[in-house]
Amino acid sequence: MTDRQLLVTAALPYANGHIHIGHLVEYIQTDIWVRFQKLRGRKCVFVCADDTHGTAIMIRARQEGRPETELIADMQAAHERDFAGFDIAFDHYGSTNSVENYELCKEIWKSLRQANLIAERDVEQLFDPVAGTFLADRFVKGTCPLCKAPDQYGDNCSKCGATYSPTDLIDPISTLSGAKPITKSASHLFVELEKMHPFLEEWTQSGKHLQPEVANYLKGHFLGNPLRDWDVSRPNPYFGFAIPDSPNNYWYVWFDAPIGYIASTWQWCKRNNRSLADWWQSEATEIHHFIGKDITYFHTLFWPGVLKSAGYSLPEFVHIHGFLTVDGEKMAKSKGTQVLASTYIRHLDPAFLRYFYASKLGPKLDDIDLNVTEFINKVNSDLVGKVVNLASRSARFVESVGLAVEYPHDGGLFAAAAAAGERIASAYEQLDYARATRLIMELADQANAYVENTAPWTLKKDPTQQHRLQEVCTIVLNLFRQICIYLTPVLPRLAQQCGDLLNVKIHHWNDSQTPLVGTNVSKFEHLLQRIAPEKVQAMIDESKEATPATTSETPASTGFNDTGDALLAEPMAPTCTIDDFTKVDLRVARIIKAEEVPEAKKLVKLTVSLGGDNTRTLFAGIKAAYTLEQLQGRLVVIVANLQPRQMKFGLSEGMVTAAGPGGTEVFLLGIDSGAVPGQRIH
């Protein structure tokens, strides 16, 4: 049993963006589990890698005018810096764009071929005649062929969860150019997942590898129907690996990304002179994947199917977590709640976030909430007020004499806390960190009560009680050390500091079972600073400023600093002629009445005047961004000749122009003073 070794992975971050505190939920959760296993003495390897391929990377590199390899190298360096800043200790951090990954992709591909799971057939495929490229997955939108939900991406439906090929979409549109794609015939390669249906049914429903909610979800959404063939090739141009036996075709990023888990392990094996087969093709190794709920399908159906047929070990467990909300709401750049890891680290100690997440994380898929006030209270109260305070209020008394040579009678406190170790360990093991931290804080409460009852500060004043003082502090510091040991997976730096203070390092969970005696006690220094609310606010403010929104004052010396993100989010439309443009009649209009639509979440009803008696009623999705008062009376630019559209709450006779991604980030077009309603925009 103890001979079994663990291989742990966290999801591969995509090389198209920076790590933020939402991502960190997963990496911290995983890192805690890995550190716990290592502290328990289990052989455990933690691997991860950057996910580097795909159209998004290709397009971005193209827009930045540099090779993809340069882009992904920069991003990988940034990711690794961020992780290091939060003490996420990977044994190896690789890249899916590696020779090892390519080798493995080829090998696994061969296995799939041999297992007769690859179907090759010419399919009608969508092609963007403007951009001159085939359109894949996220670059085509349209109506879901199953549930008819509009505006769905080409790989799966966010509404009904169905997966399909982009060509199955109804009324597709290229998000690259906005052009209507034409269909072209191209050779395509599919994994026939349905052939593995019985296996996947058994594996997912065995109750051993997935959280019960996840198993139910799969059963209800996928396993009740035949599994669709999985399109794993993308035609040139594409940034990825060329498929050796299929000229002009590349593997789709989701094919090589999970194989990156194996490739990264392989790189680790090479460095450490190990055999990859011991980790990925051996009963002796348990594989644990940690992922977010958004990528459940790939990791619980597609990936096990590939592993099974290619002769690799199946995951022992796929641990799935929820998302992060901040103050009960989805993270938003506009509110400064989408805090980048690099921004956080400039203002606050990573230990705070690690502890806070630990205190909130359970084994379920529930989203966890970061309430700013609770964050400050909890960290200050638990870590500073309770835990660190134990050392702070006892270490100084024994700086000169050290710990007693024999552990004194403590009324069973140490033994009770030692016994609690197994309950805490079990909570960690089951990913119930909230329970683990709660149990640990109980120990801290008991220890603080002990200090209160023995009153070392009184003993200090009595020359005859100096030995007793040493005994009391020996007990308190041992209780403190036990707590540090139990918190080591969450707070590795604190464990280190505890080792420095008492001059014996913490190596193993079982160090909590034996009291430390006779060692020197170093000069006490503060182990953690309390969180100052101003620092949290500063972090949030900085996160707001980090958004692409232009500021009115721009430093003359540095010039403008607008990022390309907005353009990237919404690529340029194809060239149009002046005739095309004049078809659109843009007019200045005044909002003469702005009304609430109570049942609508996004819409506001506007009555606008084009001057004189010419008024229009129109609906605009700006409810979250503007108050009725702000709208009342202001001039806007509207598309005046747009075909009226029947909406749920009435007929909309035009469209208000605005920029921004939506939600609270909508910015209406204004016009310089002098313009009057009815004037046309030329």
Add this chain to the structure above:
RNA sequence: GGCGAAGUAGCUCAGUUGGUUAGAGCAACGGCUUCAUAAGCCGUGGGUCGCUGGUUCAAGUCCAGUCUUCGCUACCA
């Protein structure tokens, strides 16, 4: 409206297979203490466990219905 999740003290949550007066932490209030990073200790207040009905000797815990909230989506033309 659809899909998903959830509704337990001011806040964040625990409450095993239904079983004695429903718990914790934080916050609040009162007192004590001063070793400690205005930290600590003791104590108090506060919940008709969303609502209604049902099953049961017994329901926060099971069933039905209902309401509400959150996320995605439908409405951002």
